[in-house]
Amino acid sequence: MAHEFKLPELGENIETGDVAKVLVSPGDVLKKDQPVLELETDKAVVEIPSTVSGKVKELRVQKGDQVTIGQVILTLEEEGEEAPTPKAEPKAEEKSKALEEEAAVEESKQPVPEVSSMEASTQARPEREVAPAPEAVAPVPATPSVRRLARELGVDIHQVPGSGPGGRISVDDVKHYVRDLVSQRGTPLAPEAISPAGPSLPLPPFEKWGAVEREPMSKVRRKTTEQMLQAWTIPHVTQHDQADITRLEQDRKRFAKRVEQAGGKLTLTAIALKVVAAALRTFPRFNTSVDLSTQELVYKQYYHIGVAVDTAHGLLVPVIREVDQKNITQLAAELTALGEKARSRKLSPEEMAGGTFTITNLGGLGGTHFTPIINWPEVAILGISRAKMTPLYMEGEFQPRLLLPLSLSYDHRVIDGADAVRFLRWVVEALEDPLLLSLEG
Structure with a gap:
C-alpha cells in the first residue's frame, strides 16, 4: 500500500x-x-x-x-x-x-455584486484592526492570492474597496488600503506594502546594455530584505562615541585562557553583552518596543540580546537569553556555540526570536564608525568597530591608548537624543572602568 x-x-x-x-x-x-x-x-x-x-x-x-x-x-x-x-x-x-x-468556491463567485462605494468608504475607517469577517458575510470578489496578501498584511479583505469590474479587489487595492491605514494611524507596514515602487514595477532591460547573470535570492536573503524594509520605517538617529579600552584589553588577554577552558572565547562582544545588559537595566526605555496601534510602550522585564553573526549564507542574529543573569564566562561559551550553529546553518527559529536589543560587531573586518539598522521591533542597536591605538593627551603628555569606536542607533519616536548620549556614555564608562558594573549591579 x-x-x-x-x-x-x-x-x-x-x-x-x-x-x-x-x-x-x-x-x-x-x-x-x-x-x-x-x-x-x-x-x-x-x-x-x-x-x-x-x-x-x-x-x-x-x-x-x-x-x-x-x-x-x-x-x-x-x-x-x-x-x-x-x-x-x-x-x-x-x-x-x-x-x-x-x-x-471563491473563483466560482467572481461576479458577486459588490457593496456600494459609500459602504466601502465606511468600512475603510475602522476604529481598530478588524478581525476576520464572520462566515455569514457575503463573499467578496477577490482571488486566493489577493486574499493571502491581505492576511499577510493583517487586513480584513471585506473592508478593502475594489476598483475592478463589479468591485473586484486587486493587489493594488489591498496595498492602497494599507497605506491609507498607515497614514491615518502610523501603523507599521508589512514588507509587501513598504516598497515605494511596489514589487510589480518592472526593472529596466539590463540585457540591452550587456550580458547579465541572475541568481535566485536565498530564503535568508529574502527574509533579510523584508526585515530591513520593515526596520527602515523607524526614524533612525545614530550617536557615536569611543571608549578607551586599553586596560580592558589587558584584562581580556589575561583571562582569555580561563574562558577557553570553559568552552568559550573571551571576545569583546562577550564583554559588551554583560555591559549592555546592565545599561538596559539602568535605562529601561532602551529595552522596549513601541505599539502604535494602542499608543503604548512595551517595557520588557527580561534581557535577551541578539548578536549579529556574519555567515556565508547571510546575516543571522541568534539571541542570548537572560544575559543579566549570566557571568561573562557563561556568555562567552554560549556566544561561541551559537556562532558555530549560525555558520553551519543549524540555528532553530526559536534561537533567533525574542530579542530585546542587538549588538553588531564589525571590528574584525575594519572600519571606524557606521550606522547599524535597528532590528525591529526593538528600539536600539549597538555597533562596534575596530579598536585603534591612538595618541591621547593625558596628564600633560600624549600616551598611546586603545580606542574603541561605538555607534548607537535608536528609534527617535521612543528615545530622545539626550537619553541616547547618556546611555552610550554609560556603556563607554563601564568598558573603561569595569568596577562600575559592580557598583551599579
Whole structure:
C-alpha cells in the first residue's frame, strides 16, 4: 500500500521553505525518523525526518523547490507490515482539501455584486484592526492570492474597496488600503506594502546594455530584505562615541585562557553583552518596543540580546537569553556555540526570536564608525568597530591608548537624543572602568 509523506508543521509562523537538499532517492528503503530532506526556512536549515517507513516510490520535490506545510514530499511503498499513518496527516489532508474547496468556491463567485462605494468608504475607517469577517458575510470578489496578501498584511479583505469590474479587489487595492491605514494611524507596514515602487514595477532591460547573470535570492536573503524594509520605517538617529579600552584589553588577554577552558572565547562582544545588559537595566526605555496601534510602550522585564553573526549564507542574529543573569564566562561559551550553529546553518527559529536589543560587531573586518539598522521591533542597536591605538593627551603628555569606536542607533519616536548620549556614555564608562558594573549591579 502506498503512503504519502507530507511536510509537517515546522513551528510558529513558518508556512513555507526552500528545499536545500534531498537526502533520499526512489528505491531507497526509508526508516521512520530518517531525514528525507534539508529545508531552508527564513533563517535556518532544518532536517525533515520521515514519520513513516517503507520503500521510496516517488519523489515529488527537488532541490530549489519551495514547499508549503501539508504538501506531499514523497510516496512510499510499505515493506511487510503496514506502517501506521501519522496522526497529523488527516488534519493536514483535511486542511488542504478545505483550502482547495474554498478557493474553488471563491473563483466560482467572481461576479458577486459588490457593496456600494459609500459602504466601502465606511468600512475603510475602522476604529481598530478588524478581525476576520464572520462566515455569514457575503463573499467578496477577490482571488486566493489577493486574499493571502491581505492576511499577510493583517487586513480584513471585506473592508478593502475594489476598483475592478463589479468591485473586484486587486493587489493594488489591498496595498492602497494599507497605506491609507498607515497614514491615518502610523501603523507599521508589512514588507509587501513598504516598497515605494511596489514589487510589480518592472526593472529596466539590463540585457540591452550587456550580458547579465541572475541568481535566485536565498530564503535568508529574502527574509533579510523584508526585515530591513520593515526596520527602515523607524526614524533612525545614530550617536557615536569611543571608549578607551586599553586596560580592558589587558584584562581580556589575561583571562582569555580561563574562558577557553570553559568552552568559550573571551571576545569583546562577550564583554559588551554583560555591559549592555546592565545599561538596559539602568535605562529601561532602551529595552522596549513601541505599539502604535494602542499608543503604548512595551517595557520588557527580561534581557535577551541578539548578536549579529556574519555567515556565508547571510546575516543571522541568534539571541542570548537572560544575559543579566549570566557571568561573562557563561556568555562567552554560549556566544561561541551559537556562532558555530549560525555558520553551519543549524540555528532553530526559536534561537533567533525574542530579542530585546542587538549588538553588531564589525571590528574584525575594519572600519571606524557606521550606522547599524535597528532590528525591529526593538528600539536600539549597538555597533562596534575596530579598536585603534591612538595618541591621547593625558596628564600633560600624549600616551598611546586603545580606542574603541561605538555607534548607537535608536528609534527617535521612543528615545530622545539626550537619553541616547547618556546611555552610550554609560556603556563607554563601564568598558573603561569595569568596577562600575559592580557598583551599579
